[in-house]
Amino acid sequence: MTETARFNRPARLLHWTMAALILAMLLTGAAMVTSLADYSTLVALHRPLGILILLLAGLRLANRWRHAPPPLPADLPVWQRRAAHGSHILLYGLMLAMPLIGWAMLSAARYPVILAGPVVLPPILPPDPMLYAALRRLHTALAYGLFALILAHLAAALLHALIRRDGVFASMAPWRSGPPDAATPP
Amino acid sequence: MTLLHDFTGARPGMTGRALLLRLSAIGAVLAGTAGTFAYAGGWLSPGLLTPARIIDRFEQVNGPHPGFRRNHAKGMCVAGRFTGSGAGARLSKAGVFAAGRVTPVEGRVALAGGQPYAADAAATVRSLALRFRLPDGEEWRTGMNNIPVFPVRTPEAFYAQLLAARPDPATGKPDPERLKAFFADHPESAKAAALIKARTVTAGFADSTYWSLNAFRFVAADGGTRPVRWALVPDPVPAVDAAPGDRNALFDAFAAQLAQNPRHWHLIVTLGQAGDPTADATLPWPADRATVDVGTLTLTAATPEAASTCRDINFDPLVLPDGIAPSDDPLLSARSAAYAQSVTRRAGETKTPSAVTGAAIHGAAL
Numbered sequence: 323m324t325e326t327a328r329f330n331r332p333a334r335l336l337h338w339t340m341a342a343l344i345l346a347m348l349l350t351g352a353a354m355v356t357s358l359a360d361y362s363t364l365v366a367l368h369r370p371l372g373i374l375i376l377l378l379a380g381l382r383l384a385n386r387w388r389h390a391p392p393p394l395p396a397d398l399p400v401w402q403r404r405a406a407h408g409s410h411i412l413l414y415g416l417m418l419a420m421p422l423i424g425w426a427m428l429s430a431a432r433y434p435v436i437l438a439g440p441v442v443l444p445p446i447l448p449p450d451p452m453l454y455a456a457l458r459r460l461h462t463a464l465a466y467g468l469f470a471l472i473l474a475h476l477a478a479a480l481l482h483a484l485i486r487r488d489g490v491f492a493s494m495a496p497w498r499s500g501p502p503d504a505a506t507p508p
Numbered sequence: 509m510t511l512l513h514d515f516t517g518a519r520p521g522m523t524g525r526a527l528l529l530r531l532s533a534i535g536a537v538l539a540g541t542a543g544t545f546a547y548a549g550g551w552l553s554p555g556l557l558t559p560a561r562i563i564d565r566f567e568q569v570n571g572p573h574p575g576f577r578r579n580h581a582k583g584m585c586v587a588g589r590f591t592g593s594g595a596g597a598r599l600s601k602a603g604v605f606a607a608g609r610v611t612p613v614e615g616r617v618a619l620a621g622g623q624p625y626a627a628d629a630a631a632t633v634r635s636l637a638l639r640f641r642l643p644d645g646e647e648w649r650t651g652m653n654n655i656p657v658f659p660v661r662t663p664e665a666f667y668a669q670l671l672a673a674r675p676d677p678a679t680g681k682p683d684p685e686r687l688k689a690f691f692a693d694h695p696e697s698a699k700a701a702a703l704i705k706a707r708t709v710t711a712g713f714a715d716s717t718y719w720s721l722n723a724f725r726f727v728a729a730d731g732g733t734r735p736v737r738w739a740l741v742p743d744p745v746p747a748v749d750a751a752p753g754d755r756n757a758l759f760d761a762f763a764a765q766l767a768q769n770p771r772h773w774h775l776i777v778t779l780g781q782a783g784d785p786t787a788d789a790t791l792p793w794p795a796d797r798a799t800v801d802v803g804t805l806t807l808t809a810a811t812p813e814a815a816s817t818c819r820d821i822n823f824d825p826l827v828l829p830d831g832i833a834p835s836d837d838p839l840l841s842a843r844s845a846a847y848a849q850s851v852t853r854r855a856g857e858t859k860t861p862s863a864v865t866g867a868a869i870h871g872a873a874l
Binding site for chain 2: 353359360433434436444480484
């Protein structure tokens with residue numbers, strides 16, 4: 323397996339960092355709407371992490387633009403190929419949209435978007451309670467969508483890693499692995 | 509090569525047993541991830557007291573009042589400024605305390621309870637909520653009441669108290685037996701209720717003292733922190749005669765007073781010492797604790813609630829500037845969570861005008 327068949331190092335680093343961050347965001351998001359005791363701590367974590375994800379997603383898109391990802395295996399069925407492309411567009415869309423919607427809804431509700439200490443982001447929408455209510459619902463709905471998409475992504479990744487063993491998982495794996503089965507002599 | 513091999517794209521060399529084992533492992537990872545999410549979201553703990561449950565109980569006790577705050581439903585917007593005395597600058601690095609610094613403030617006076625059309629009554633708990641707008645987008649929001657301590661210690665006790673103090677539809681008063689049972693279960697609330705009952709109830713909003721109720725921490729420029737509570741203590745105010753039969757007598761009187769002259773309060777910060785209770789809002793601090801007058805709040809105007817006014821602001825007590833931090837009081841995070849839930853519900857509801865319209869004030873200041 324040649325280096326060109328893997329995602330470049332920045333892509334792999336960004337992928338695994340963001341995987342951890344996005345899972346942390348989904349968990350804090352789910353927990354903070356039901357928690358009384360930990361609500362304020364979780365919200366104080368959720369805001370800056372969301373903005374960090376927005377920045378990293380921008381970096382990641384730029385890197386992807388300059389370094390094309392490795393091609394999918396030629397023998398992958400067409401529907402899986404389409405599912406892979408479609409789900410990646412959705413994943414990128416949500417990585418950018420979720421933090422922006424969060425920032426926008428807090429702006430519409432006139433909350434200061436506190437990152438840390440005295441650092442507060444400016445509002446990106448004028449005050450509007452109805453708009454806040456709509457964006458707040460959208461934030462939840464898209465979070466469930468993102469979680470479902472991540473489960474599907476995880477299932478597909480493990481299928482490639484454990485069952486197809488076609489190098490797709492290895493192309494994003496943080497470690498350097500041996501050649502995939504397809505290239506192994508019998 | 510089985511159908512399963514074909515469907516999963518497994519290499520023909522993989523035995524059926526190995527394939528099933530690996531599929532099961534994938535299923536386990538997915539189930540574990542989904543299960544963790546479900547646990548975080550509280551779906552696995554159906555008995556959990558959540559922000560939604562607290563707001564549900566307000567709605568259950570008060571009936572539906574769409575568009576209004578679920579508590580402190582009847583209110584009026586106020587505006588003014590805060591001028592730092594400088595004495596707070598050594599206690600907290602928040603810029604609002606700098607000597608002579610003038611910070612614009614908007615706020616809301618209200619009566620406790622979830623009934624937006626209730627007639628004003630002297631004994632009803634009065635609140636003053638403020639939003640200090642510091643430079644660079646920082647804010648300090650605080651919701652204060654004219655009671656020296658809070659009636660409950662925990663969110664769970666608050667939830668129980670809401671139901672126990674619910675007015676009986678037949679008498680219009682809480683069922684004494686249920687209240688008695690609540691106080692028996694919560695002796696700290698019984699003591700707090702006695703302190704609250706013993707307070708001096710003043711003529712109106714203008715001459716009320718408003719207490720922070722919860723403890724906070726001031727963080728100084730050198731990083732040192734200390735527990736604090738604060739109170740807004742009014743300058744003397746000439747009384748006004750309320751119009752007889754005015755259901756908004758307290759609000760109308762306050763609007764009339766503000767229309768005549770600005771009204772002033774001193775922000776008095778009480779410095780807690782080691783061992784003073786910070787996690788129990790039912791307990792007063794010893795009366796000999798040092799206090800510092802950190803500045804003067806001047807309210808200059810009152811306006812009815814309407815779009816883009818105080819109506820749409822969540823006076824979340826944990827919107828704090830750098831230099832003021834939460835204490836370990838469990839009520840703070842719970843207030844923050846429940847207020848957010850109330851805002852999220854009412855924001856999406858159609859708004860009806862507040863009972864406090866200002867019509868009684870000759871339409872002048874209002």
